[in-house]
Amino acid sequence: METAENRMSSTDIYQTVRNGLITGRFEAGSKLKPEILRKNYDCAASTMREVLFRLSCDGFVSFEEQRGFKVPVSTQNTLEEITSLRTLIEQEGARLSIENGDIDWEARFAAAHHKLAHIESRATAVNDVSPFIDVWSQAEWEFHDTLLSVCGSKMLRQLHRTFYDRFRQHQLLRDPDSMGFRPETLDEHEAILKSAINRDTELCCKLIKEHLHNNLMAYFNQLV
Amino acid sequence: METAENRMSSTDIYQTVRNGLITGRFEAGSKLKPEILRKNYDCAASTMREVLFRLSCDGFVSFEEQRGFKVPVSTQNTLEEITSLRTLIEQEGARLSIENGDIDWEARFAAAHHKLAHIESRATAVNDVSPFIDVWSQAEWEFHDTLLSVCGSKMLRQLHRTFYDRFRQHQLLRDPDSMGFRPETLDEHEAILKSAINRDTELCCKLIKEHLHNNLMAYFNQLV
DNA sequence: ATCAAGAAAAAATTCGATTTATTTTTTAAT
DNA sequence: ATTAAAAAATAAATCGAATTTTTTCTTGAT
Numbered sequence: 001m002e003t004a005e006n007r008m009s010s011t012d013i014y015q016t017v018r019n020g021l022i023t024g025r026f027e028a029g030s031k032l033k034p035e036i037l038r039k040n041y042d043c044a045a046s047t048m049r050e051v052l053f054r055l056s057c058d059g060f061v062s063f064e065e066q067r068g069f070k071v072p073v074s075t076q077n078t079l080e081e082i083t084s085l086r087t088l089i090e091q092e093g094a095r096l097s098i099e100n101g102d103i104d105w106e107a108r109f110a111a112a113h114h115k116l117a118h119i120e121s122r123a124t125a126v127n128d129v130s131p132f133i134d135v136w137s138q139a140e141w142e143f144h145d146t147l148l149s150v151c152g153s154k155m156l157r158q159l160h161r162t163f164y165d166r167f168r169q170h171q172l173l174r175d176p177d178s179m180g181f182r183p184e185t186l187d188e189h190e191a192i193l194k195s196a197i198n199r200d201t202e203l204c205c206k207l208i209k210e211h212l213h214n215n216l217m218a219y220f221n222q223l224v
Numbered sequence: 225m226e227t228a229e230n231r232m233s234s235t236d237i238y239q240t241v242r243n244g245l246i247t248g249r250f251e252a253g254s255k256l257k258p259e260i261l262r263k264n265y266d267c268a269a270s271t272m273r274e275v276l277f278r279l280s281c282d283g284f285v286s287f288e289e290q291r292g293f294k295v296p297v298s299t300q301n302t303l304e305e306i307t308s309l310r311t312l313i314e315q316e317g318a319r320l321s322i323e324n325g326d327i328d329w330e331a332r333f334a335a336a337h338h339k340l341a342h343i344e345s346r347a348t349a350v351n352d353v354s355p356f357i358d359v360w361s362q363a364e365w366e367f368h369d370t371l372l373s374v375c376g377s378k379m380l381r382q383l384h385r386t387f388y389d390r391f392r393q394h395q396l397l398r399d400p401d402s403m404g405f406r407p408e409t410l411d412e413h414e415a416i417l418k419s420a421i422n423r424d425t426e427l428c429c430k431l432i433k434e435h436l437h438n439n440l441m442a443y444f445n446q447l448v
Numbered sequence: 449a450t451c452a453a454g455a456a457a458a459a460a461t462t463c464g465a466t467t468t469a470t471t472t473t474t475t476a477a478t
Numbered sequence: 479a480t481t482a483a484a485a486a487a488t489a490a491a492t493c494g495a496a497t498t499t500t501t502t503c504t505t506g507a508t
Contacts, residue, residue: 007492009491010491010492043492043493044492044493044494045493045494046492046493046494047491047492047493050491050492066498066499066500067500
Protein backbone atom coordinates (compact mmCIF):
# COMPACT_ATOMS: atom_id res chain seq x y z
CA MET A 1 0.00 0.00 0.00
CA GLU A 2 1.26 3.46 -0.78
CA THR A 3 1.83 5.43 2.39
CA ALA A 4 -0.17 8.58 2.96
CA GLU A 5 2.08 11.55 3.54
CA ASN A 6 2.15 12.60 7.19
CA ARG A 7 -0.45 15.30 7.67
CA MET A 8 0.15 18.53 9.49
CA SER A 9 -1.90 19.39 12.56
CA SER A 10 -3.90 22.57 12.45
CA THR A 11 -1.32 24.18 14.73
CA ASP A 12 1.42 23.28 12.26
CA ILE A 13 -0.64 24.75 9.45
CA TYR A 14 -1.19 27.84 11.55
CA GLN A 15 2.55 28.25 11.99
CA THR A 16 3.23 27.66 8.33
CA VAL A 17 0.67 30.16 7.11
CA ARG A 18 1.75 32.70 9.72
CA ASN A 19 5.28 32.33 8.50
CA GLY A 20 4.15 32.70 4.92
CA LEU A 21 2.36 35.91 5.79
CA ILE A 22 5.36 37.53 7.44
CA THR A 23 7.71 36.51 4.66
CA GLY A 24 5.63 38.03 1.95
CA ARG A 25 4.31 34.91 0.29
CA PHE A 26 0.81 36.35 -0.07
CA GLU A 27 -0.13 39.40 -2.06
CA ALA A 28 -1.53 42.41 -0.24
CA GLY A 29 -5.31 42.63 -0.43
CA SER A 30 -5.75 39.20 -1.96
CA LYS A 31 -8.47 36.91 -0.70
CA LEU A 32 -7.62 33.94 1.44
CA LYS A 33 -10.23 31.36 0.54
CA PRO A 34 -10.31 28.29 2.76
CA GLU A 35 -11.51 26.18 -0.17
CA ILE A 36 -8.45 27.12 -2.22
CA LEU A 37 -5.83 27.12 0.52
CA ARG A 38 -6.84 23.72 1.86
CA LYS A 39 -5.32 22.11 -1.20
CA ASN A 40 -1.87 23.45 -0.31
CA TYR A 41 -2.01 22.09 3.19
CA ASP A 42 -4.00 18.91 2.64
CA CYS A 43 -6.81 19.64 5.04
CA ALA A 44 -10.51 20.49 5.07
CA ALA A 45 -11.85 23.97 4.41
CA SER A 46 -13.17 24.25 7.93
CA THR A 47 -9.77 23.46 9.37
CA MET A 48 -8.34 26.18 7.18
CA ARG A 49 -10.99 28.56 8.43
CA GLU A 50 -10.01 27.81 11.99
CA VAL A 51 -6.40 28.66 11.20
CA LEU A 52 -7.38 31.91 9.51
CA PHE A 53 -9.43 32.96 12.49
CA ARG A 54 -6.48 32.45 14.74
CA LEU A 55 -4.37 34.63 12.46
CA SER A 56 -6.99 37.33 12.28
CA CYS A 57 -6.93 37.83 16.05
CA ASP A 58 -3.35 39.02 15.91
CA GLY A 59 -3.94 41.13 12.82
CA PHE A 60 -2.03 39.05 10.30
CA VAL A 61 -5.14 38.60 8.21
CA SER A 62 -8.30 40.64 8.12
CA PHE A 63 -11.74 39.15 8.51
CA GLU A 64 -15.15 40.50 7.67
CA GLU A 65 -18.29 38.59 8.47
CA GLN A 66 -19.90 36.89 5.49
CA ARG A 67 -17.06 38.17 3.38
CA GLY A 68 -14.18 36.02 4.44
CA PHE A 69 -10.49 36.54 4.94
CA LYS A 70 -7.98 38.76 3.22
CA VAL A 71 -4.34 39.64 3.36
CA PRO A 72 -4.40 43.11 4.91
CA VAL A 73 -3.63 46.14 2.81
CA SER A 74 -0.82 48.21 4.18
CA THR A 75 -1.47 51.88 4.73
CA GLN A 76 0.89 54.49 6.06
CA ASN A 77 -1.26 54.90 9.12
CA THR A 78 -1.30 51.20 9.95
CA LEU A 79 2.44 50.99 9.79
CA GLU A 80 2.79 54.06 11.97
CA GLU A 81 0.50 52.56 14.58
CA ILE A 82 2.36 49.28 14.54
CA THR A 83 5.66 51.07 14.90
CA SER A 84 4.43 53.22 17.78
CA LEU A 85 3.14 50.24 19.68
CA ARG A 86 6.23 48.19 19.04
CA THR A 87 8.32 51.11 20.24
CA LEU A 88 6.27 51.48 23.40
CA ILE A 89 6.52 47.79 24.21
CA GLU A 90 10.16 47.39 23.33
CA GLN A 91 11.15 50.43 25.39
CA GLU A 92 9.29 49.11 28.41
CA GLY A 93 10.78 45.65 27.97
CA ALA A 94 14.27 47.11 27.67
CA ARG A 95 13.72 49.21 30.78
CA LEU A 96 12.77 46.15 32.79
CA SER A 97 15.54 43.99 31.37
CA ILE A 98 18.17 46.62 32.15
CA GLU A 99 16.83 46.70 35.67
CA ASN A 100 16.80 42.92 36.15
CA GLY A 101 19.55 41.71 33.87
CA ASP A 102 22.61 40.03 35.26
CA ILE A 103 25.96 39.22 33.69
CA ASP A 104 24.52 36.16 32.01
CA TRP A 105 21.98 38.31 30.23
CA GLU A 106 24.72 40.69 29.13
CA ALA A 107 26.64 37.77 27.72
CA ARG A 108 23.68 36.40 25.81
CA PHE A 109 22.83 39.81 24.46
CA ALA A 110 26.42 40.42 23.37
CA ALA A 111 26.42 37.02 21.69
CA ALA A 112 23.18 37.75 19.83
CA HIS A 113 24.64 41.04 18.70
CA HIS A 114 27.85 39.41 17.57
CA LYS A 115 25.96 37.04 15.28
CA LEU A 116 23.81 39.80 13.92
CA ALA A 117 26.75 42.15 13.31
CA HIS A 118 28.60 39.41 11.49
CA ILE A 119 25.71 38.86 9.12
CA GLU A 120 25.10 42.57 8.65
CA SER A 121 28.69 43.35 7.76
CA ARG A 122 28.80 40.52 5.26
CA ALA A 123 25.50 41.61 3.76
CA THR A 124 26.66 45.20 3.50
CA ALA A 125 29.77 44.19 1.60
CA VAL A 126 27.87 42.48 -1.17
CA ASN A 127 25.62 43.48 -4.03
CA ASP A 128 22.82 40.99 -3.85
CA VAL A 129 21.66 40.66 -0.27
CA SER A 130 18.77 38.30 -0.97
CA PRO A 131 20.59 35.17 0.20
CA PHE A 132 21.02 36.84 3.59
CA ILE A 133 17.41 37.69 4.26
CA ASP A 134 16.44 34.60 6.16
CA VAL A 135 19.45 34.40 8.43
CA TRP A 136 19.42 38.14 8.98
CA SER A 137 15.72 38.16 9.90
CA GLN A 138 16.28 35.40 12.41
CA ALA A 139 19.35 37.09 13.91
CA GLU A 140 17.67 40.48 14.13
CA TRP A 141 14.71 38.94 15.87
CA GLU A 142 16.97 37.18 18.34
CA PHE A 143 18.83 40.38 19.06
CA HIS A 144 15.70 42.31 19.91
CA ASP A 145 14.15 39.43 21.82
CA THR A 146 17.27 38.86 23.87
CA LEU A 147 17.17 42.50 24.87
CA LEU A 148 13.73 41.84 26.37
CA SER A 149 14.45 38.34 27.60
CA VAL A 150 14.75 39.19 31.29
CA CYS A 151 11.96 41.76 31.45
CA GLY A 152 10.00 39.33 33.61
CA SER A 153 6.80 39.43 31.58
CA LYS A 154 6.02 36.62 29.20
CA MET A 155 2.99 38.56 28.04
CA LEU A 156 5.03 41.59 27.11
CA ARG A 157 7.46 39.50 25.14
CA GLN A 158 4.65 37.80 23.27
CA LEU A 159 3.03 41.10 22.45
CA HIS A 160 6.35 42.41 21.24
CA ARG A 161 6.72 39.43 19.00
CA THR A 162 3.35 40.03 17.42
CA PHE A 163 4.14 43.63 16.62
CA TYR A 164 7.65 42.80 15.48
CA ASP A 165 6.22 40.32 12.98
CA ARG A 166 3.42 42.59 11.90
CA PHE A 167 5.91 45.31 11.11
CA ARG A 168 7.87 42.90 8.95
CA GLN A 169 4.68 41.74 7.26
CA HIS A 170 3.70 45.27 6.32
CA GLN A 171 7.15 46.10 5.03
CA LEU A 172 6.89 43.17 2.66
CA LEU A 173 3.30 43.88 1.73
CA ARG A 174 4.37 47.18 0.30
CA ASP A 175 7.72 46.15 -1.10
CA PRO A 176 7.99 42.42 -1.72
CA ASP A 177 11.73 42.75 -2.25
CA SER A 178 12.33 44.58 1.00
CA MET A 179 15.36 43.28 2.81
CA GLY A 180 14.25 44.91 6.02
CA PHE A 181 17.70 46.12 6.75
CA ARG A 182 19.66 49.24 5.89
CA PRO A 183 23.42 49.51 6.22
CA GLU A 184 22.88 51.91 9.11
CA THR A 185 21.24 49.24 11.26
CA LEU A 186 24.71 47.93 12.03
CA ASP A 187 25.65 51.04 14.02
CA GLU A 188 22.19 51.35 15.53
CA HIS A 189 22.24 47.82 16.89
CA GLU A 190 25.69 48.32 18.34
CA ALA A 191 24.65 51.52 20.09
CA ILE A 192 21.63 49.75 21.59
CA LEU A 193 23.81 46.92 22.85
CA LYS A 194 26.28 49.29 24.50
CA SER A 195 23.66 51.47 26.15
CA ALA A 196 21.93 48.40 27.59
CA ILE A 197 25.11 46.93 28.98
CA ASN A 198 26.04 50.33 30.43
CA ARG A 199 22.61 50.30 32.11
CA ASP A 200 21.80 53.63 30.54
CA THR A 201 18.05 53.15 30.40
CA GLU A 202 17.14 56.52 28.99
CA LEU A 203 19.71 56.38 26.22
CA CYS A 204 18.66 52.86 25.34
CA CYS A 205 15.01 53.88 25.03
CA LYS A 206 15.99 56.84 22.90
CA LEU A 207 18.06 54.64 20.61
CA ILE A 208 15.27 52.09 20.26
CA LYS A 209 12.88 54.83 19.32
CA GLU A 210 15.27 56.20 16.72
CA HIS A 211 16.04 52.75 15.35
CA LEU A 212 12.38 51.92 14.80
CA HIS A 213 11.65 55.39 13.50
CA ASN A 214 14.44 55.00 10.97
CA ASN A 215 13.03 51.63 9.91
CA LEU A 216 9.72 53.32 9.29
CA MET A 217 11.26 56.18 7.34
CA ALA A 218 13.28 53.82 5.17
CA TYR A 219 10.04 52.07 4.32
CA PHE A 220 8.30 55.27 3.31
CA ASN A 221 11.24 56.42 1.24
CA GLN A 222 11.03 53.26 -0.84
CA LEU A 223 7.59 54.30 -1.99
CA VAL A 224 9.19 56.01 -4.98
CA MET B 225 -45.35 25.13 11.03
CA GLU B 226 -43.60 26.07 14.20
CA THR B 227 -40.97 28.73 13.65
CA ALA B 228 -37.34 27.91 14.44
CA GLU B 229 -35.83 30.40 16.84
CA ASN B 230 -33.46 32.79 15.09
CA ARG B 231 -29.96 31.39 15.34
CA MET B 232 -26.94 33.38 16.33
CA SER B 233 -24.02 33.80 13.95
CA SER B 234 -20.66 32.58 15.14
CA THR B 235 -19.65 36.19 15.70
CA ASP B 236 -22.67 36.68 17.93
CA ILE B 237 -21.78 33.57 19.85
CA TYR B 238 -18.22 34.81 20.13
CA GLN B 239 -19.46 38.06 21.66
CA THR B 240 -21.80 36.26 24.02
CA VAL B 241 -19.17 33.86 25.29
CA ARG B 242 -16.60 36.63 25.57
CA ASN B 243 -19.05 38.59 27.64
CA GLY B 244 -19.76 35.57 29.79
CA LEU B 245 -16.06 35.13 30.43
CA ILE B 246 -15.50 38.69 31.58
CA THR B 247 -18.57 38.68 33.79
CA GLY B 248 -17.56 35.58 35.68
CA ARG B 249 -20.08 33.12 34.30
CA PHE B 250 -17.48 30.36 33.96
CA GLU B 251 -15.53 28.83 36.77
CA ALA B 252 -11.76 29.24 36.83
CA GLY B 253 -9.92 26.22 35.50
CA SER B 254 -13.02 24.47 34.21
CA LYS B 255 -13.00 22.81 30.83
CA LEU B 256 -14.79 24.41 27.92
CA LYS B 257 -15.95 21.49 25.82
CA PRO B 258 -17.36 22.38 22.42
CA GLU B 259 -19.69 19.39 22.57
CA ILE B 260 -21.25 20.63 25.80
CA LEU B 261 -21.31 24.35 25.07
CA ARG B 262 -22.93 23.94 21.67
CA LYS B 263 -26.17 23.05 23.34
CA ASN B 264 -26.36 26.45 25.05
CA TYR B 265 -25.85 28.30 21.81
CA ASP B 266 -27.64 26.04 19.39
CA CYS B 267 -24.75 25.41 17.04
CA ALA B 268 -22.36 22.66 15.96
CA ALA B 269 -19.33 21.66 18.00
CA SER B 270 -17.00 22.82 15.27
CA THR B 271 -18.58 26.26 15.28
CA MET B 272 -18.04 26.35 19.00
CA ARG B 273 -14.43 25.36 18.55
CA GLU B 274 -13.95 28.22 16.11
CA VAL B 275 -15.31 30.64 18.68
CA LEU B 276 -13.06 29.28 21.41
CA PHE B 277 -10.00 29.64 19.20
CA ARG B 278 -10.82 33.26 18.65
CA LEU B 279 -11.09 33.80 22.38
CA SER B 280 -7.85 31.99 23.07
CA CYS B 281 -5.88 34.43 20.88
CA ASP B 282 -6.69 37.29 23.21
CA GLY B 283 -6.08 35.22 26.32
CA PHE B 284 -9.67 34.88 27.52
CA VAL B 285 -9.46 31.12 27.34
CA SER B 286 -6.43 28.87 27.33
CA PHE B 287 -5.82 26.23 24.69
CA GLU B 288 -3.56 23.23 24.65
CA GLU B 289 -3.23 21.02 21.63
CA GLN B 290 -5.05 17.70 21.90
CA ARG B 291 -6.28 18.77 25.30
CA GLY B 292 -8.85 21.39 24.46
CA PHE B 293 -9.94 24.65 25.98
CA LYS B 294 -10.12 25.84 29.56
CA VAL B 295 -11.07 28.88 31.54
CA PRO B 296 -7.69 30.26 32.63
CA VAL B 297 -6.59 29.99 36.21
CA SER B 298 -5.70 33.31 37.75
CA THR B 299 -2.32 33.64 39.34
CA GLN B 300 -0.84 36.65 41.07
CA ASN B 301 1.81 36.92 38.39
CA THR B 302 -0.71 36.89 35.53
CA LEU B 303 -2.69 39.68 37.08
CA GLU B 304 0.45 41.70 37.67
CA GLU B 305 1.46 41.33 34.05
CA ILE B 306 -1.97 42.30 32.82
CA THR B 307 -1.99 45.34 35.09
CA SER B 308 1.47 46.44 33.98
CA LEU B 309 0.57 46.21 30.33
CA ARG B 310 -2.73 47.94 30.79
CA THR B 311 -0.95 50.70 32.67
CA LEU B 312 1.64 51.09 29.94
CA ILE B 313 -1.00 51.28 27.23
CA GLU B 314 -3.38 53.53 29.09
CA GLN B 315 -0.64 55.98 30.01
CA GLU B 316 0.49 56.20 26.41
CA GLY B 317 -3.08 56.65 25.19
CA ALA B 318 -3.70 59.36 27.77
CA ARG B 319 -0.50 61.13 26.75
CA LEU B 320 -1.58 61.21 23.12
CA SER B 321 -5.17 62.20 23.90
CA ILE B 322 -4.03 65.07 26.11
CA GLU B 323 -1.86 66.21 23.25
CA ASN B 324 -4.57 65.96 20.60
CA GLY B 325 -7.75 66.53 22.52
CA ASP B 326 -9.93 69.53 21.82
CA ILE B 327 -12.78 71.06 23.78
CA ASP B 328 -15.18 68.50 22.40
CA TRP B 329 -13.08 65.71 23.86
CA GLU B 330 -12.97 67.49 27.20
CA ALA B 331 -16.74 67.74 27.16
CA ARG B 332 -17.20 64.06 26.32
CA PHE B 333 -14.73 63.06 28.99
CA ALA B 334 -16.41 65.24 31.59
CA ALA B 335 -19.76 63.76 30.62
CA ALA B 336 -18.46 60.20 30.94
CA HIS B 337 -17.06 61.08 34.34
CA HIS B 338 -20.30 62.66 35.43
CA LYS B 339 -22.24 59.49 34.71
CA LEU B 340 -19.66 57.34 36.42
CA ALA B 341 -19.46 59.56 39.50
CA HIS B 342 -23.23 59.51 39.80
CA ILE B 343 -23.30 55.73 39.84
CA GLU B 344 -20.33 55.48 42.18
CA SER B 345 -21.78 57.82 44.74
CA ARG B 346 -25.10 56.00 44.71
CA ALA B 347 -23.36 52.65 45.02
CA THR B 348 -21.20 53.88 47.88
CA ALA B 349 -24.26 55.00 49.83
CA VAL B 350 -25.86 51.59 49.82
CA ASN B 351 -25.23 48.24 51.43
CA ASP B 352 -25.76 45.81 48.60
CA VAL B 353 -23.96 47.07 45.51
CA SER B 354 -24.71 44.07 43.30
CA PRO B 355 -27.52 45.77 41.35
CA PHE B 356 -25.00 48.42 40.30
CA ILE B 357 -22.34 46.11 38.87
CA ASP B 358 -23.50 46.12 35.29
CA VAL B 359 -24.11 49.84 34.92
CA TRP B 360 -20.96 50.64 36.85
CA SER B 361 -18.82 48.35 34.70
CA GLN B 362 -20.17 49.95 31.57
CA ALA B 363 -19.68 53.48 32.89
CA GLU B 364 -16.17 52.77 34.12
CA TRP B 365 -15.21 51.35 30.78
CA GLU B 366 -16.61 54.36 28.98
CA PHE B 367 -14.69 56.69 31.26
CA HIS B 368 -11.36 55.05 30.57
CA ASP B 369 -12.07 54.62 26.89
CA THR B 370 -13.11 58.23 26.46
CA LEU B 371 -9.82 59.27 28.00
CA LEU B 372 -8.09 57.41 25.15
CA SER B 373 -10.61 58.25 22.48
CA VAL B 374 -8.53 60.87 20.68
CA CYS B 375 -5.17 59.16 20.97
CA GLY B 376 -5.24 58.64 17.21
CA SER B 377 -4.51 54.92 17.29
CA LYS B 378 -7.32 52.46 16.81
CA MET B 379 -4.89 49.65 17.51
CA LEU B 380 -3.89 51.09 20.85
CA ARG B 381 -7.48 51.46 21.89
CA GLN B 382 -8.27 47.90 20.91
CA LEU B 383 -5.30 46.59 22.82
CA HIS B 384 -6.35 48.60 25.81
CA ARG B 385 -9.78 47.10 25.63
CA THR B 386 -8.39 43.60 25.64
CA PHE B 387 -6.31 44.21 28.73
CA TYR B 388 -9.09 46.11 30.44
CA ASP B 389 -11.40 43.14 29.98
CA ARG B 390 -8.77 40.61 30.93
CA PHE B 391 -8.16 42.42 34.18
CA ARG B 392 -11.84 42.29 34.94
CA GLN B 393 -12.00 38.62 34.02
CA HIS B 394 -9.20 37.74 36.41
CA GLN B 395 -10.72 39.76 39.22
CA LEU B 396 -13.86 37.69 38.91
CA LEU B 397 -12.03 34.42 38.45
CA ARG B 398 -10.57 34.82 41.87
CA ASP B 399 -13.52 36.43 43.57
CA PRO B 400 -16.84 35.77 41.81
CA ASP B 401 -18.54 38.42 43.93
CA SER B 402 -16.02 41.11 43.15
CA MET B 403 -17.67 44.41 42.42
CA GLY B 404 -14.55 45.75 40.81
CA PHE B 405 -14.90 49.05 42.53
CA ARG B 406 -13.77 50.45 45.83
CA PRO B 407 -15.19 53.62 47.38
CA GLU B 408 -11.83 55.30 46.68
CA THR B 409 -12.25 55.00 42.93
CA LEU B 410 -14.55 57.98 43.07
CA ASP B 411 -11.74 60.33 44.03
CA GLU B 412 -9.24 58.64 41.79
CA HIS B 413 -11.43 59.01 38.73
CA GLU B 414 -12.05 62.65 39.51
CA ALA B 415 -8.35 63.35 39.88
CA ILE B 416 -7.67 61.69 36.53
CA LEU B 417 -10.35 63.77 34.86
CA LYS B 418 -8.99 67.02 36.23
CA SER B 419 -5.37 66.31 35.39
CA ALA B 420 -6.32 65.43 31.83
CA ILE B 421 -8.37 68.55 31.32
CA ASN B 422 -5.56 70.62 32.84
CA ARG B 423 -3.27 68.98 30.28
CA ASP B 424 -0.97 67.85 33.02
CA THR B 425 0.37 64.79 31.24
CA GLU B 426 2.82 63.68 33.88
CA LEU B 427 0.32 63.94 36.71
CA CYS B 428 -2.29 62.11 34.69
CA CYS B 429 0.09 59.23 33.98
CA LYS B 430 1.03 59.08 37.63
CA LEU B 431 -2.62 58.97 38.68
CA ILE B 432 -3.42 56.24 36.18
CA LYS B 433 -0.57 54.18 37.49
CA GLU B 434 -1.73 54.62 41.06
CA HIS B 435 -5.35 53.92 40.18
CA LEU B 436 -4.50 50.63 38.51
CA HIS B 437 -2.02 49.72 41.20
CA ASN B 438 -4.70 50.28 43.81
CA ASN B 439 -7.10 48.08 41.86
CA LEU B 440 -4.51 45.35 41.91
CA MET B 441 -3.85 45.74 45.62
CA ALA B 442 -7.54 45.66 46.45
CA TYR B 443 -7.74 42.38 44.59
CA PHE B 444 -4.86 40.84 46.51
CA ASN B 445 -6.23 42.01 49.83
CA GLN B 446 -9.45 40.16 49.15
CA LEU B 447 -7.53 36.90 49.14
CA VAL B 448 -8.23 36.50 52.81
C1' DA C 449 -26.65 51.46 -24.42
C1' DT C 450 -28.27 51.38 -19.40
C1' DC C 451 -30.27 49.60 -15.78
C1' DA C 452 -32.93 46.36 -12.84
C1' DA C 453 -34.60 41.95 -11.85
C1' DG C 454 -33.88 37.38 -11.80
C1' DA C 455 -30.92 33.23 -12.49
C1' DA C 456 -26.65 30.99 -11.91
C1' DA C 457 -22.27 30.53 -9.85
C1' DA C 458 -19.20 31.03 -6.24
C1' DA C 459 -17.97 31.58 -1.71
C1' DA C 460 -18.95 31.65 3.29
C1' DT C 461 -20.93 29.31 7.02
C1' DT C 462 -22.65 25.63 9.42
C1' DC C 463 -23.43 21.01 10.24
C1' DG C 464 -23.31 16.02 11.71
C1' DA C 465 -20.45 12.25 11.36
C1' DT C 466 -15.88 9.93 11.15
C1' DT C 467 -11.31 9.47 12.71
C1' DT C 468 -7.76 10.01 16.02
C1' DA C 469 -6.04 10.82 20.60
C1' DT C 470 -6.62 10.95 25.52
C1' DT C 471 -8.59 9.60 29.81
C1' DT C 472 -10.95 6.41 32.63
C1' DT C 473 -12.33 1.92 33.86
C1' DT C 474 -11.85 -2.85 33.99
C1' DT C 475 -9.29 -6.94 34.31
C1' DA C 476 -5.63 -9.90 35.60
C1' DA C 477 -1.11 -10.88 37.45
C1' DT C 478 2.02 -10.37 41.13
C1' DA D 479 -3.72 -4.51 47.87
C1' DT D 480 -0.82 -2.70 43.81
C1' DT D 481 0.38 -2.29 39.56
C1' DA D 482 0.27 -2.96 34.42
C1' DA D 483 -1.94 -3.99 30.50
C1' DA D 484 -6.09 -4.08 27.89
C1' DA D 485 -10.64 -2.40 26.90
C1' DA D 486 -14.10 0.99 26.95
C1' DA D 487 -15.57 5.59 27.14
C1' DT D 488 -14.86 10.21 26.41
C1' DA D 489 -13.24 14.13 24.13
C1' DA D 490 -10.44 16.41 20.41
C1' DA D 491 -9.58 17.00 15.65
C1' DT D 492 -10.82 16.58 11.10
C1' DC D 493 -13.63 15.89 7.30
C1' DG D 494 -16.85 16.43 3.30
C1' DA D 495 -21.25 17.71 2.37
C1' DA D 496 -25.51 20.67 3.08
C1' DT D 497 -27.12 25.26 3.71
C1' DT D 498 -27.09 30.14 3.45
C1' DT D 499 -25.31 34.38 1.71
C1' DT D 500 -22.87 37.10 -1.55
C1' DT D 501 -21.24 37.95 -6.07
C1' DT D 502 -21.40 37.47 -10.89
C1' DC D 503 -23.75 36.73 -15.03
C1' DT D 504 -27.85 36.83 -17.97
C1' DT D 505 -31.91 38.62 -19.70
C1' DG D 506 -35.22 41.91 -21.02
C1' DA D 507 -37.45 46.45 -20.51
C1' DT D 508 -36.72 51.26 -21.11
